[in-house]
Amino acid sequence: MAIAEAPALAPRREPIAAPVRETLGRRISKHWSDYLYILPSLLVMLLVIGYPLVYTVWLSFHATPPRTGEWVFNGVQNYRDILSDPRFWRTTANTFYWTIGSTLFAFILGFGAALALHNPFPGRAVIRAILLIPWVISAVAAAYVWRWILHSDYGLVTGTLLQWGIIDRPLVLLDSKNRVMPTLIMVNVWKEFPFVMVMLTAGLQTVPEGLLRAARVDGAGAWQQFRHVTLPHLRGVILITTLLLLVINLNSFTLVWLMTGGGPANASQLWITEIYNIAFRTLQYGLASAFSVILFIIMLLLGYFYVKALTANTPRREE
Numbered sequence: 393m394a395i396a397e398a399p400a401l402a403p404r405r406e407p408i409a410a411p412v413r414e415t416l417g418r419r420i421s422k423h424w425s426d427y428l429y430i431l432p433s434l435l436v437m438l439l440v441i442g443y444p445l446v447y448t449v450w451l452s453f454h455a456t457p458p459r460t461g462e463w464v465f466n467g468v469q470n471y472r473d474i475l476s477d478p479r480f481w482r483t484t485a486n487t488f489y490w491t492i493g494s495t496l497f498a499f500i501l502g503f504g505a506a507l508a509l510h511n512p513f514p515g516r517a518v519i520r521a522i523l524l525i526p527w528v529i530s531a532v533a534a535a536y537v538w539r540w541i542l543h544s545d546y547g548l549v550t551g552t553l554l555q556w557g558i559i560d561r562p563l564v565l566l567d568s569k570n571r572v573m574p575t576l577i578m579v580n581v582w583k584e585f586p587f588v589m590v591m592l593t594a595g596l597q598t599v600p601e602g603l604l605r606a607a608r609v610d611g612a613g614a615w616q617q618f619r620h621v622t623l624p625h626l627r628g629v630i631l632i633t634t635l636l637l638l639v640i641n642l643n644s645f646t647l648v649w650l651m652t653g654g655g656p657a658n659a660s661q662l663w664i665t666e667i668y669n670i671a672f673r674t675l676q677y678g679l680a681s682a683f684s685v686i687l688f689i690i691m692l693l694l695g696y697f698y699v700k701a702l703t704a705n706t707p708r709r710e711e
Contacts, residue, residue: 445688452682458675470682479658479666486573487642487662493577494584494644495637501581502588509589510596527586535650538579542566566652569659576660580647584640588633595629596622628701635698639691663687 452470454463474480505523509516526534541548544564553559565575599622607617645664648654654661654669667687671680
């Protein structure tokens with residue numbers, strides 16, 4: 393009589409222990425020599441960035457009368473004065489208008505240029521070089537040139553349109569409260585769209601050609617290939633480029649200041665130019681510091697989202 397063999401037991405698997413996350417102190421003690429190499433850079437950053445930051449935050453809690461030059465602690469009164477001032481909210485509206493308009497149109501134009509120049513054709517390198525010129529030109533030089541071109545009395549645009557008979561009176565752009573912001577946004581888009589073109593051109597080169605060929609074999613048209621293959625691969629580049637543009641435009645000072653100085657009648661006043669006015673024209677350094685802290689908090693939030701987007705697909709190294 394045959395005896396049935398007992399089924400073989402599966403080998404027991406030891407539970408995998410979860411990796412222990414090191415504390416900051418243990419990490420520093422373990423890699424102290426690595427931190428020693430970057431200590432000079434950390435000290436320089438602490439001096440150049442840390443000290444002015446702490447100084448500005450502390451100054452924002454003081455009144456600084458321009459006549460006496462003394463510091464008078466007033467708590468959060470500077471912040472209350474800024475947030476309750478109707479001029480602050482008008483400047484905020486201008487800043488959002490400027491930032492969103494410049495970012496949106498620079499992205500659209502730069503994305504279109506990147507798509508148009510992605511496939512090779514004769515003269516592509518020359519056209520790319522020409523389109524990069526606005527980006528490499530100094531902001532100061534660009535501001536003065538555009539201010540001359542758009543001047544309502546002796547500008548190139550007004551003179552040309554008058555000579556051609558298209559208009560019968562000078563075209564007022566930078567001196568008009570209703571036209572100054574669209575005009576400045578147009579100039580800023582001209583200056584920034586090559587940056588978007590460069591970023592998205594690099595992103596387009598990472599799209600797998602095999603997926604595009606497979607989509608064409610399956611009968612996908614150009615729009616379907618763009619929507620279902622190209623855009624998903626560009627999602628990270630688009631997010632990073634957009635966040636960078638938002639940060640750049642929120643900090644944009646040179647172009648607006650040199651072309652209009654925030655005028656006419658504060659119609660083009662932005663946060664950054666208003667801070668300059670408060671600090672160096674009215675000499676209210678405490679109030680300007682409080683305004684700067686508000687802007688810094690907003691920039692810090694954008695920086696957080698930028699770093700999060702930049703490291704979204706970065707694998708974590710296990711110790």
